[in-house]
Every structure is written in structure tokens, then in C-alpha cells.
Amino acid sequence: MKDLKLYLDKLHADAEHCITISQTTLNDKKREVFEVLATTYRKLASDIEAVMATNAILDEERDKRLIGLLGKDENPAESIDEITRLLGQAPDESKPPGK
Structure with missing residues (x-):
């Protein structure tokens, strides 16, 4: 985000x-x-500002959502899977047997 700024x-x-x-x-x-060039630069800046606001x-x-998951008293394994999904990381493949 710093690069966009x-x-x-x-x-x-x-x-x-x-x-x-x-x-x-x-x-x-x-x-x-x-x-025309100034108008183009302003349009590009406006588009980038829209992307930054959306992000x-x-x-x-x-x-x-993460704060809500961290505060849950439910199944920790499900919370960890959900947290890794939200962060865009793949869940750990090495789950204990039987899980």
C-alpha cells in the first residue's frame, strides 16, 4: 500500500x-x-484512490473477522483453518491422525 501512496x-x-x-x-x-496529460494523470490518481479505499x-x-475468530471458545482447529483462509495462507497439511 505504501508503494501505491x-x-x-x-x-x-x-x-x-x-x-x-x-x-x-x-x-x-x-x-x-x-x-490532456494533466487530465490523464488525475484520472489515474482517482482510480488508484478508489482501489486504495476498497482495499x-x-x-x-x-x-x-479475525478478531472474532480469536475470541471464540469453539473448536480451535476450525478457527485456525478459518484464520489461515482469511490471511490467504494454505492450512497446515500435517494434521494429527484422526482429525
Whole structure:
């Protein structure tokens, strides 16, 4: 997520830089190109922000589920299987015989 934040910051900075160039150039074609480029950078930044927000919600929901599982007094083996599934890890294949 830290990499996405850095990339997001760079997109915002690049968009602002393009706006500055478009406002200071005397060439109409160059102005148009940099305005389009700034719009593209802003759209990319908006898309990344949406992805980051979605991931934050999913991470929060997963964390709440994990906290609920850790507080259970039910079968610990089932809780461990559920926890490993939520964390995206394969459950341990070496279960005791008869389980």
C-alpha cells in the first residue's frame, strides 16, 4: 500500500506540473497536450484512490473477522483453518491422525 501512496503522490505532482506548463506556454498545441496529460494523470490518481479505499474496507472487514475468530471458545482447529483462509495462507497439511 505504501508503494501505491508514493505512486499516487507522484501522479498528483505530475498533474500539477503539467497544469503549470500548460498555463505558461505560448504554444497552443503544447498547452492542449499538457492539459490532456494533466487530465490523464488525475484520472489515474482517482482510480488508484478508489482501489486504495476498497482495499482499506476489505482489510478492516478481514481484521474484524479475525478478531472474532480469536475470541471464540469453539473448536480451535476450525478457527485456525478459518484464520489461515482469511490471511490467504494454505492450512497446515500435517494434521494429527484422526482429525
